[in-house]
Amino acid sequence: MHYTVPHYYKRFRCTGGGCPDTCCAGWQIQIDPASLKKYSKAKGPVGSRLKNEIDWNEQCFRQYDGKCAFLNENGLCDLYLEGGGKKAFCRTCRTYPRHIEEFEGLREISLSLSCPAAAELILGSGEPVRFLEADDPAKEESYPEFDFFLFTKLMDARTLIFRILQNREHPFRLRAIVCLALAHDLQERIDKNALFDADRLLERYSSPSVWTWFERRLNMLDSDIRHQRLSLQTAGNLFVILNQMEVLRPEWKARLRGARDTLSVSEASPGTGPEEFHAIFPDVIAEQLMVYFVFTYFCGAVYSGNAYGKMKFSLACTLLIRELTRAEWIKEPSGMSSADVLDIAQKFSREIEHSDFNKCRMEKMLDDEDRFGLEKLFSVL
Numbered sequence: 001m002h003y004t005v006p007h008y009y010k011r012f013r014c015t016g017g018g019c020p021d022t023c024c025a026g027w028q029i030q031i032d033p034a035s036l037k038k039y040s041k042a043k044g045p046v047g048s049r050l051k052n053e054i055d056w057n058e059q060c061f062r063q064y065d066g067k068c069a070f071l072n073e074n075g076l077c078d079l080y081l082e083g084g085g086k087k088a089f090c091r092t093c094r095t096y097p098r099h100i101e102e103f104e105g106l107r108e109i110s111l112s113l114s115c116p117a118a119a120e121l122i123l124g125s126g127e128p129v130r131f132l133e134a135d136d137p138a139k140e141e142s143y144p145e146f147d148f149f150l151f152t153k154l155m156d157a158r159t160l161i162f163r164i165l166q167n168r169e170h171p172f173r174l175r176a177i178v179c180l181a182l183a184h185d186l187q188e189r190i191d192k193n194a195l196f197d198a199d200r201l202l203e204r205y206s207s208p209s210v211w212t213w214f215e216r217r218l219n220m221l222d223s224d225i226r227h228q229r230l231s232l233q234t235a236g237n238l239f240v241i242l243n244q245m246e247v248l249r250p251e252w253k254a255r256l257r258g259a260r261d262t263l264s265v266s267e268a269s270p271g272t273g274p275e276e277f278h279a280i281f282p283d284v285i286a287e288q289l290m291v292y293f294v295f296t297y298f299c300g301a302v303y304s305g306n307a308y309g310k311m312k313f314s315l316a317c318t319l320l321i322r323e324l325t326r327a328e329w330i331k332e333p334s335g336m337s338s339a340d341v342l343d344i345a346q347k348f349s350r351e352i353e354h355s356d357f358n359k360c361r362m363e364k365m366l367d368d369e370d371r372f373g374l375e376k377l378f379s380v381l
């Protein structure tokens with residue numbers, strides 16, 4: 001088995017009782033069958049508490065005021081403290097905030113942006129993310145239906161996408177446009193069953209001339225009189241997607257409404273704005289977000305066949321986090337700090353990334369080329 005993790009992975013430390021948004025509250029903690037069986041046999045005071053504090057029908061821990069029944073007043077877990085440490089955890093609690101994507105013979109492990117301590121590592125790192133690899137030859141597996149050819153091309157494309165996204169000689173806007181166009185062109189080859197041509201495509205996108213070509217295209221778009229209207233319209237459409245998501249925490253809805261109201265009266269196009277906003281949300285933040293989303297989701301296209309959709313999803317998440325930040329910055333330009341950006345990204349991730357319904361619906365809605373075609377998404381960058 002091969003493993004890949006981002007370079008900051010081992011630096012993660014749970015802040016426990018000091019956590020500003022604990023993972024033991026605000027969502028249902030599902031218990032896996034093996035842990036349920038273990039809990040049903042537990043004896044003593046912990047055993048009887050488990051019997052009472054588990055919803056055995058729903059297979060999750062009971063909650064009081066939105067908090068897990070085992071979360072004590074110091075923000076610590078009683079099951080950990082009284083049940084013998086980590087081994088008392090169910091799979092969800094043992095794993096979080098680690099997120100694992102499974103492919104044949106490969107596990108890609110990331111830290112979830114929804115955890116404040118992980119978000120600090122993901123967005124706080126100024127250096128470009130590197131990926132570390134390890135092997136465990138004792139663990140072998142095979143997936144009968146796994147499309148290894150498609151997977152190899154997706155991995156090759158993703159390596160190039162990382163190279164483009166991390167090329168800091170160019171503005172993030174241009175880097176993102178090149179990556180989106182690359183995913184679009186790769187999708188055409190997937191749809192036409194012409195993956196044999198993918199290497200040539202990647203070669204083309206590796207050439208230095210790709211930058212001048214897209215820069216020209218971008219300049220043309222910027223000088224088009226429809227640009228501002230298109231940009232505002234597309235940003236509005238991205239917010240329409242957010243409105244269609246299931247809401248995990250009620251305060252999220254109010255935050256969204258506030259952001260939408262602020263942006264709707266702002267004259268400035270998304271992506272534009274004074275230097276002060278760029279100081280709060282610099283290119284490096286956008287880069288780290290995009291790399292995070294692309295690492296987590298892009299190669300999942302081996303199961304859906306939708307590489308362009310995964311790239312659109314990654315870009316839409318990055319843009320929405322930027323727009324939510326912009327809305328708060330417009331309201332309070334001098335009162336914002338990088339900690340606020342971190343908070344917005346972390347809350348966004350909690351709402352979107354931890355709901356399969358939201359992820360699927362968002363990807364499906366982004367499929368609409370009339371509203372989220374290449375040019376439309378370019379305009380919002």
Ligand code: SF4
Pocket residue numbers: 013014015016019020021022023024096097114115116117118
């Ligand atoms: S959200 Fe992260 S830092 Fe906070 S309690 Fe959970 S694992 Fe620890």
